[in-house]
Amino acid sequence: MFESDEHLKLQDNVIDEVKKLGFAKHTFSEVILTIKYEDIVNLAPIGVLLLGSNLYCKIYSNSKIYRFFKKGIRDCVLNITDDPIMFYNAIFEKRKVALAPSSLVTSPRVKECVAYVECRVDYTEDRRECMDVFMNPIFAESIKSYPGTYKRAGPAIIEALIIYTKIEHFKTVDRVKAEHFFEKIKTFREIVYHSSTKKEYRQTIDEILKMSEAILRS
Structure with missing residues (x-):
């Protein structure tokens, strides 16, 4: 069965928004990934590439995120921020991270980020030491509408x-x-x-x- 023209147009619009947020084929974008399995939420910083109509990330097998994906996670959120403390808390102080419901997926958002990309997990490839995860972006939203100066x-x-x-x-x-x-x-x-x-x-x-x-x- 072929996808409808309307569905393809909506998907193209989401990809356009994802590109505007800076996701690219040859350079990783660093985000905070949130996923939910049953009632348990996990989050971690992750690097993401845009490969065609999919977003891609690699998960190492010694991480909790890897074990979540092994259980068959079907959706996730890419939370975009330039705040280093939020990245730090995503690893070491997860209890300090405030969450909020997403628009279209079960995995929550991280509050106070500048943008969000909600994704469905298309498929995964387990390579023992790591897992390749391919995600289909279905909704993108930017909160921050003005640029900031670069700080090292x-x-x-x-x-x-x-x-x-x-x-x-x-x-x-x-x-x-x-x-x-x-x-x-x-x-x-x-x-x-x-x-x-x-x-x-x-x-x-x-x-x-x-x-x-x-x-x-x-």
Whole structure:
């Protein structure tokens, strides 16, 4: 059965909105993913690509998100923010993350993000060490209507968090790479201290460095 012209037009409109939000084929967009299984909600920072009409992400097998997808999650939300503290809380302080109902899917949104993309999970490919997840965006909404200036500290913290999530996996499969990740987090700490005197930012990057070293040396 062929999809109706109206359905295809609606899908094209959503893809156009997704592109406007910055999702692209060759560069990962870092978002906070929220998913729900029965009454349990989980969330995590994740990198996403736009591949044709699908959004794609890779989930490592040592993560809780991976175990959720193994159970057959059918939808999710990509929550877009440039606030590094929200990314930090999505990993270390999940209880501090405020949630809100979504428009078309069962997985909730993270409150106070600047944009949202609600998705249905098209299919997954389990490759043992990781899982490829292909999502069909069905609704996109932008809350923030004005641009902000670029600040180095926030992106540096987000990059450090992304690298932190990979250390656990690579310390067993590629120790040299895990050590390299740790050194990069040190560099990001220098960037934060050089570009911001904000106490919360400095405490956050210090905590990321401390926990990264603990994982690496355990």
